[in-house]
Every structure is written in C-alpha cells, then in structure tokens.
Amino acid sequence: MYKVIIADDEVWIGFGIKKLIHRSGLPFEVVGEAPNGIKAYEMVKELKPDLLITDIRMPGLSGLELMKKLMEEGHTLKVVFISGYAEFEYAKDALRMGAFDYLLKPVEEEKLFRVLDQAVEKLTQQEKKTLLLETREGTRCIPLDRILYAERAGRVMRCHCTDGVLD
Numbered sequence: 001m002y003k004v005i006i007a008d009d010e011v012w013i014g015f016g017i018k019k020l021i022h023r024s025g026l027p028f029e030v031v032g033e034a035p036n037g038i039k040a041y042e043m044v045k046e047l048k049p050d051l052l053i054t055d056i057r058m059p060g061l062s063g064l065e066l067m068k069k070l071m072e073e074g075h076t077l078k079v080v081f082i083s084g085y086a087e088f089e090y091a092k093d094a095l096r097m098g099a100f101d102y103l104l105k106p107v108e109e110e111k112l113f114r115v116l117d118q119a120v121e122k123l124t125q126q127e128k129k130t131l132l133l134e135t136r137e138g139t140r141c142i143p144l145d146r147i148l149y150a151e152r153a154g155r156v157m158r159c160h161c162t163d164g165v166l167d
Helices: 011-024 037-047 063-072 088-096 109-128
Strands: 002-007 028-034 051-055 078-083 101-104 130-135 138-143 147-153 156-161 164-166
Touching: 002 011, 002 037, 002 109, 011 028, 011 109, 028 037, 037 051, 037 063, 051 063, 063 078, 063 088, 078 088, 078 109, 088 101, 101 109
Parallel strands: 002 028, 002 051, 051 078, 078 101
Antiparallel strands: 130 138, 147 156, 156 164
C-alpha cells in the first residue's frame, strides 16, 4: 500500500478526498490528515508518505511553500495540488515546481481516480528503480540512478553513489 497524507484547511474537503481514495480500490492508505501546511510538513517528515494531496492556499505554509521545503530536503513524494482557484498562475507555478498534478475544487471523482491511477503507475516504476539497502544507520531506499557501482565484501554491500559511499 502507498501512504497518502491529505492537507487542507477545509475539513470536509479532506474527508471527501479520503472517502474517494478508499472507494477507488487502488493501493492507497490515508495515513494522515493535516489542517494546515505546518502540520502537513511535520506529518510528512514523520510518516514519509508516497503521495501528498494538498491545498495550494493554507494557513502556516502554503501548498507551494510546503512542496518547496520538502523538495529542498530531498523528499521524493508525489504532490497533487487541489485548489478552489481556477487561476492559471497557481497551476503553472505548481507544475513548474514539479507537482504531479493539479485538481480544482470541488474534486471530481473521475479526475481524482485518473490522477491516483497515474500515481500508482509512477510509484511502481519508481520502486523498480530503487535498491533497498541495509546500512549501519538503518534501511534506506537508494534510487538506482544514484548508484555508480556496488561491491560486496562478505556480507557487506558497499554502494558508491553520486553523493558518497554507503555501507
């Protein structure tokens, strides 16, 4: 199951999206709901979701600020923005920053299912391109495109990556 966090200051919107995700039958589990950007940020750091569905305008941190902060810290989750504003600038900014998609409120079931289906496809592809590596610090997922080469010394695997050596 892929983990999802929903962030929206309108509680009923988050509740509706959660119900739709459950109804979709796709391998998603809503592991957290945040009423603002600051709480969403804390939840993402703690729960490490695969997908974040966030309002673009919220108290604390806006959805755009939240995504920027998470990306700067190296989080690789997919971000879907939702907004009641049909202004093209919001969508353009979100997509320029690397958002997975952008949906208008009220979120239509068919459009959300399409986005979720595409997210499953991308997340599955991403999993296939990742090496699960036990390190001294714990288990880590390493994208294969970061691994330069790997060598085995007995039971230890040492991976030489673009940003250093892991063993």
